[in-house]
Amino acid sequence: MSVGYDGIMIPLLLTSLLQLSHAFTTTELDGVKISDKVERAGRGVELSCVDADISGYQTKSIVWKCKGCFSISETRETIVATLNNSRYDIIVEPERMSWKGTRLAIKPTITKDSGLYFCIANTKISPALVYNLQIQDVPSTPGKPLIMSFNSTSVNLSWAPPVHLNSAPLITYKLEILEGEAATWTNYVTINTGSKESHFTVSNLRPFTVYSFRAIAVNRLGPSPPSEPSYHMMTLREPPRGKPVIIRTFNLSADSIQIEWDPPPPDTIHGEFIGYKISWKELGEREDENSVTIKEPETKEYRLSKLNSFTQYLISIQVMNPKGAGPPATVTVQTDEGVPSQPLNLSVVAVTNNGFVLQWVRPERPNGRISGYRVYYSSDNFTNVRTINSSEPVVSGEVDGLDPYRKFNIFVKAFNAKNEGNASEDIQVMTDVSGPAAPVLTNLTCPGQDSVYLEWARPPIHYHSIDSYKVYYKKKYAAIWLEKHIQVPPVDSTTSKPAERILINNLTVGSEYSIYMRAYTQSLYIESLQYPGNKSEIIHILAGKDCDRVQVSPMREGVVSESSGHYVAVILGGILVFVVLLVAVLGLAFWRRNLMSKRFYIPAGMRKEEDFLMWDIQVDNEDSGRTSIQTNMFVQHVHLLHTERDMGFLAEYQNLQQSASFTGKLEGRQDRPSTMRVYNVDTFQSRNSYTFCPSPWLVDPAEFWRHVHKSGTTLLVAVDTELDSHLPTGIVHLN
Template sequence: MKNTKMKAVECMVLVFLTSFLAITNALMDDSSNEAPKILEGPVHIMVTEGSLVILKCRTSGTPKPKIEWEKDDTKLKGMRFETLPSGDLKIETAYFFDNGVFTCKAENEHGIAKESARLIIKQKTRVFVNSHLKEIGVGQTAILDCNVMFDDTLSVEIEWLKDNKSIAYDIENKYIKGNDNSLSILKTVGSDSGEYTCVARTDIDEGKATTTLVVEDVPNAPILKEINCNGLKAEISWMPQGDNRSPILFYSIEYNTSFTPEKWDVAVDKVRSSYTKHTYFMNPWGVYSFRVLAHNKLGQSHPSENSATCTTQPDVPYKNPTNVKAEGTDPTNMVISWTPMPEIEHNGPQLHYRVSWKKDTADSEWESKDIFDWKENKVIVNDQPMFQKYLVKVLAINQLGESKIPAKEVIGFSGEGRPLLAPSNFKMMKLTSSTEALLKWDPVSSESLQGHFKGYKLQTWTAEEGEESPREVLVDNNVNEVLFNQLKPYSKNFVRISAYNSLFDGPSTVISFDTPEGYPSNVENLESYVLSSSSILLTWDEPLNKNGRLTGYRIYYEAVRGPFAGLRIEGHHIRDPKLTSCILKNLRPGIKYRIYVTATTAMGEGQEYFIESTTLRRDRKSKEPSVPDFKWEPLTSIMVNWQPFNGQPTGTHFFTQYRIKGETEWQNTHEEDEQDFLIVGGLRRDSVYEFRVVSVDGKYQTASEIKEIKTL
């Protein structure tokens, strides 16, 4: 029984302990449960398009919260958005449409925590240069461009680097930064070559672009390594010393001699850039020195140092004088001339010339004359028959003997005489226009020219011009007709023809004939005067060359807008050639017009002459015209010429008032709106009248001063 009670007590204690432990464990378990907290959340961030973005979201909580990201209250989806194990959001490449508010949301069974931040996307800064390689000659100004694209909501700063080092503009005065971000480098030298980088920085990014500048110069002077003199051969070798960033294209070799020590001549013009030696053949009896120059696209280098000298032994001449010719300066002589040989071609001492000549006939013998002054260049052979054909030659001789090459025979002539005959049967065959006619003649014999037959000379003039300064046309010697176009219209034209040789014109033949009317030249002194918004007065003088009887004038006009002209309209056809003025009416206000005036003859319209003038704008306030003036001609009637032009607004037309002196009432003529003059008839003879003109513009009128005129 006792054991039974004991066991019951033990069971109760065990139950109690078990319950106590369960309650304790439960209490302990409640203390480990925790709602989510965001320990380090996203912050506002500003990046450029294309950037990698990491938005932080570091949390705590038990159990571990689930992390979700939202943008503008919408759950993020898509492979571009990756939630990392840490809870951070990774956006591999940000685009403009990613602008917005991103929210990190942490959640477990005990609660939710959120934090938000704004992501701002800006345009990426980009830098462009026009060329990644710029080549320029030394001494020139290099301009390096820098074009920048950036977000205009940001500020940008531009910096230039040379070989990755900042440029100190205050120290290096040759560098100038332009308002367009360009970099100018003044008076460039070789050391300015390098990499130039334009860097554009904003608060959030930077862009850069690099240009390589190559400042090219002429090559450095070569080093002349060696010269070997071997008889008449000079073997020259050299070494280049740098091309200064522009490849050597070729070399040239120059020489001078003891004859001309201050003068350097070209021995070899171009030696390939891959060669560094050359053999030059010298002339005998010379002391030579050589130098070498390198060439690239910018020019030639300074010459190398002069070589040691090469001395050659004398020999006979290898050539004879050049440019040998023979011609006379008058009918009885022949001048044989040549180009003297320079000393370097003498090949030995005491050079002189043997000049020989003979008639070009089988039985003629050579005559000769030695010229011992090597600088001489001619011989005059006198007492020769006129214009005879000769063979001439000039031989070079020095102390060792005659030239190795025979002297070349050249054909020459003694002096020319005056031609003997004039062209016969000289006729005007047909007038083809008022300035052109077909002329024909019989050819003269070449023997009558007594010289080289050059051709025919035609000269023309009119009676008014006189023959002292004729117009002239030259015709080949194998021609005996010509379409002659130097005539004057509506005139008696004289034409003279003669054959000519190198020295003289021969006798001439003269014919004359009348030409028909032609087209007149342009009018002279064309002027325009704007009268109103719809009218312009034109005045001009007759053409200088009427080329016929003037029949009148034609006036055309066209509106001009910028470089374009409108339809051409005929404004007037004046059939009285004495009228040299007219008024163009019914024009549009404020329009520029190009106005043409041509004179006419029976042939038609002559050359155009134009002037441009702009009508007044219609919004000009109407007011009285300025005071006009007038002049007159005292005929049986009085012709009054209106002159309203004094720099002030003028009227559109006018009329004339007149009265006998002493009377009070004015008589009015009709209003004239076509011309700038009118004729007042019906006046008393031998009487004194008072006249005035009245300018009219709409309802306004202005009278001129009164002038007294006495009739005939």
């Protein structure tokens, strides 16, 4: 150890002077061999001082230098370490650098260690070998990205490249994308630009969204630290991309529909959420679309009203922002069945005497599936309905079972599964007439050998009018009925005589005839149609003079055939059944014979001059007689006598007076005074029940009452008030 002035070591002074001399000198490296040495950052490296190894003598001093290290200047030399008289000094970062003999050791290496390392031993001016040490590491941090331009889905970025590539070529850049203004850099998206260029257009961004970006440089050793984040930016608006989610749709009534939905995700709205647009139209229609705008984004349901009944609607709902409406969410809904409109063109197709046939056209607006129609028909206080099940465009329906000649008010309603429709226009129709009831024979006389006179009562039941009569007659066993037609005059005729009478001539004397009659009524709708009434009871006569006095049994016809038919059945059925049926048939024939004896009018045996003359008809210039009147026909007979101002009563009474011009005999009563003119009168059930005295005021009262007492008379009928003198005291006189 050397000692200097004031106790200062002389070697230390020399070292400082050596460093100072090297610090201000630049080593000439031209022509010096350069050895490349590459090492990754973080590892260790040792550099040998070749000058010390090849000097051949003792090395007293070594100076390690680095050009371009620890500086941004590539020409600046930095003294790293010195060796002077066995004193080892580390000038730069002694925590990482050290001496190992004459070698310089660096561990761990960092990127700023890169440079040209060389050593100068002793008094040499230039080194024998230069180490080009390259410490490789990831690139340095790129500059902050700048927003150059942007639209709704993309942004154009630019940034400064890394200052130091750290001895490794740049491969590419990566960009980190952060979405949201309040988000942190813990959840971001990284994309690779695939380029060494320091600018890039980021696409596929969300419209109307805030973004921030960071740049990263990448070499083969890895990515650099990320750059500072860019300033926040927001992409532009565009129409919404999301659709509402339709949860439920249903019809509330025949003209309203309820729709409910959920909004789309917020990131699909792409702008300020300002509401919804709801549109609807009938399915299949190209135009006439209706729409409504809902400006409350919180709304999630809406009711469509004033719709057409039973109609399918295409309903769409869209989200709206300032740029417009998004894609529609659509659904098809049908309104409920409504009230059908009125059937059209109601008309009567045909009319019968018990109903009618209607025809109409289906409603213009069915408002549902037409199930059928109800025909309402009313008359007076009676209302009924008939259901016609049909869905055809043109419908025909029949209503039957009605009364003849009755006016009905008619309208039709369509119906569906939900409602009954509106009524059609009213029409009125009257059912056609029907045939009258059976006429009832009131008089039958035979004024001549080959003629018969018939008189009958007008049927009590008829419809609208009786327009004609037909009298049918035939001989016994004849196949064809002959007929006589009688046209009834109009009701307002005051000159015509009653039509309920006829004289049938040209009969075969001695032949048995069957006769019946029926009334006819003219159809109101068909000119060629007359409705026949019920047949009257068939009567049987024997043609000839006074044929009404000869009884003919109606059992003569049909008995043989009926008996023979039963006889065959009895043969097939057995002898016992034959006997029973035979007895029944004989009993029936006997009963009918007795019954018919009461139906024929058997007048009392009188001379021709005793017959009553008919007041209203003369036949063959001969008077015709009149038989007794049945009880059930007495009212009609009296009504007939009242016609033509009671001319019937007057004529008949005059005939009685003329026929009473003789002095009659009381059968079985020889004590009657000869001055008392009387004759017997038959009833419809028995003979000689009445005694007729045409002029009682000419008879002595004593004789009159003697005759009454002896004849057993129980009832007196007076037709003249001059009989009062014949009444005993205390007798009440009934006019």
